[in-house]
Amino acid sequence: MALYDAPRLFGFELESTENLSFIPLVVRFNLDRFGQRISLDQWRRLPHGDRELLARFPVEDDAAIEPNFDRALAEMLRTHTDAVPETFAPDSDPIWAHTDVVPETVIRQSSLCGIGLPSLGRWSELSPFQRYALAKLSRKSEVNHDFVPAMREFGLAD
Template sequence: MSQMFDFEVPSCDGLAFIPLSVRYHLDAGDRRISLAQWQALPMADRERLSDFPVPEAGHDAAATADCVACLDRALAAAGSAPALDEQSTASGTGVPGLGEDAPAAPESVCRQAALHGMAPPDEAAWRRLGRFQRYALLKLSRKDKPNHDFRAAMQEFGLG
């Protein structure tokens, strides 16, 4: 599980929940699966999927394609429906808000920081974050209520 952030470990203990590294590849491949589909996979498949590398810069289309193909094989072997296709949501990668030219933290990250009584990352801090770190903060800030992992993620990334 080399691609798991420290703040994820308690939430993903035993890979009961979908790690952000797998979510990244699902989003980049414009796919989605349910939690029930994930939990129906054998542990060896969940571990294998969790080990696909996530780039810190740019986008690795080959790693995403390999991860999605591995997921499709695992779902078929488990007798589950394939991962559903979704409409692309972002700058060529299917990953929302990760354009390499994004100069500042998106509104959702700023809003989530405010919900936690934290200052949002300034432009310099946002640019210093790796692609996967920005993705994690974006994923954790999707809803208009406090996310239980957001503060820990900000602290792990040196932002809080």
């Protein structure tokens, strides 16, 4: 599978990633799926071109990208931060992968933000990457400033 031509950023992320100063959701998605974790400091120590490359990896469910993502990230960190990514066992059944239930955290975040809940039908129509984004943005118990813009971008809020 080929890399995207440009970093895969949602519209609502363009400002919040501050030109890749913060780890975009596409990179977080692949880190979480492949059981890797890096710090914000490690991310920021990577050259912009490397951060951009990591943000161009596919988000489709394709095991063929795992070794490429792993190798690229490990080499970048070794070269520029003299570190390796922390590894962990990825969640084998993440809530965002389910289309039969809207996660409780998404329901809670919708309520905190004062917007309507996504219907189960609309939730199930989202791509896995979109469901991941909403689940990631709603994991904390306080309002996330990107949650409402994400819901709007995905057609779930006015």
